[in-house]
Amino acid sequence: MRDTRRARLILGLLLAVALVLITIDHRQRDDSLFEPARSAAASLFGVAERAGTDVAKPVGDFIDTFASAPESKRRLALLRAENARLRQELTAHSLDRHRSAELTRMLGLSGLGGYRVVAAQVIARRGVPGFEDAVEIDAGTGDGIRSEMTVLNGDGLVGRVVHTSPATSTVVLLTDPASSAGARLEGNSQVGVVTGLGPVAGGRLIRFRLLDAAAPLTAGRRIVSFGSQHGMPYAPGLPVGTIQHVEATPGELTRVAYAKPFVDFTALDVVGVVVRAPQRDPRDAMLPPPPPVASKARAATPPATTPTAPPSSSPPTASPTPSTTVRDQGGERPRAARERGSGTSRQPVRARRARMPQRPAQARPAGPRQQPAGTRERPEARKHDQAGERT
Template identity: 30%
Template sequence: MRGNKVLGGLVLLAIIALLNLPLPAELKLRAATRDSTVLPQTVLAIMGQRCHELFTFLFSARQAVRERESMMDEVARLRHDLRYLKELNRENRQLRRMVDFKEASAHGLLLGRVISRGGVSGWWQSVRINRGSADGVKPQQAVITVDGLAGKTTTVTAHTCDVLLITDPSNRIACRLERTDALGVARGRGVGLGGKTEFEMVRAAEPFQVDYIDKHAEVVEGDTVLTSGLGGGYPEGLLLGHVVGTSLDRSRLYQSLSVRPAADLGRLRYVWVVVK
């Protein structure tokens, strides 16, 4: 208790002494005190500046990350829109081409959209379209594209029908060579069997085959093959494809032709059913 009183008295005396110092001595003391705090103040100022810069950098980096993510989202959206517009433009061109084809055709045509294919093993054998008996579709009607014959209708329901493609081995089509009128019968070969997996087999259809061409008939690569109209089922003059190879059959009495389909059967989206 007594020690506290002594300490308090000393502090009080120091304050009184400071207050009663001559002016020059007071100024010297203040200057010394200020000079002694320069280094700590400088260090604190530098630390404060660095902290401010660090927080500013972190905030700016966070903003930059957000802006980058926003820009990436916008780029992705624009790319999606661009793909959609390109696809829409391609489909519009295809539809305009089909409309022009219908107007120039001598046949009664009904437009149909492909809604499914015949699975992996039947990819090149059949497709299903969104037209049926309610639209006037009947079995055994020819199905064409703007490029050439695709196949014929088989099973028909009220609002759908199956189309047997010309590459199906069971499909038989009476045909002729446009340049020489040599007659033959076309049949499909189905899919190629060279793939290592089941799905690799659907990459491309084999050229279909035309049999019973007179062995003396002149045939050159690129000759056009049309339907002959014989035997019913297919109207005359529909484009089948173009010759890519010739050989004699086993009997050596006839020629067998390899013909590449004119229609792109792997990308069928819209087709015409020949209803008249």
């Protein structure tokens, strides 16, 4: 539009009209003549504003996302690092609790037997020339550990030290085929030798060879370490395992059995190295209490009841009387046989004897009766004498 006198005049008139309308609308307020127009304009412009907002908002959000992307990435990286740190701390706390429990059990077992031990942790599995199953621990000569010392954990015998360094030591496990240890049956002095079976058995079984072929050997018996001089390489009294089955070896001088070790050799963590063995053999004091399987089975089994005979309607029969011996003319025979032969009961016989006439008692000299020489006693007199003695 050109800046002319006419254009300026029209603009001035429009401004004047606007000022007049604003003044009139302000003075009348609610009764203003422009209220319907204002409402219509508000409705129209409201719809236009909403439509513009719906169109412009996604575009604005998209632009804001690009603008704030570096900050979001930085915050996401911080959250991921915090999450990893918390997860690591949780795992470390769990391992610490597990190791604390293992250490407590190991110290409790060694204290029960009177052993002086140095605690260590298994840090690696390694191979040693001449041995197939060995581990590395984080304790060495700086901690007072020497070769040929016994290694245990909270369950029992683990193995022995074969090599040492200032900070680490190598332990050959009891499951190694080249490892042998003296062992003894629980509760007696029958000794034998325990050897490992290597990776074939996976640490689940060991071989126990009992030196006495005549000694009883059954499944379920437990074995402990027999010990060596000065407790090296094996200390006495350490739990070794439980016999699972016995191998038939007819004609051999020894008996062979396979035992399950108390120690889980696939999950070794905290161990203890015996630096001083006890002065006295703890014998079977370190064995865990046997599982109460038998007592539970006995408790679960109901007591056996004796079946009672059904009542009988027949009268009870008299028990046979013990046969007594009486003297008769023909010699001695049981009284019951006499009663059966005569067909009479004992009571009638007694009554009949009571009715028999009694002979008057005659004074007889003490001692056996003397008969004149050349005389013979009559049978009738003997019978009467015997009848009088019976009555």
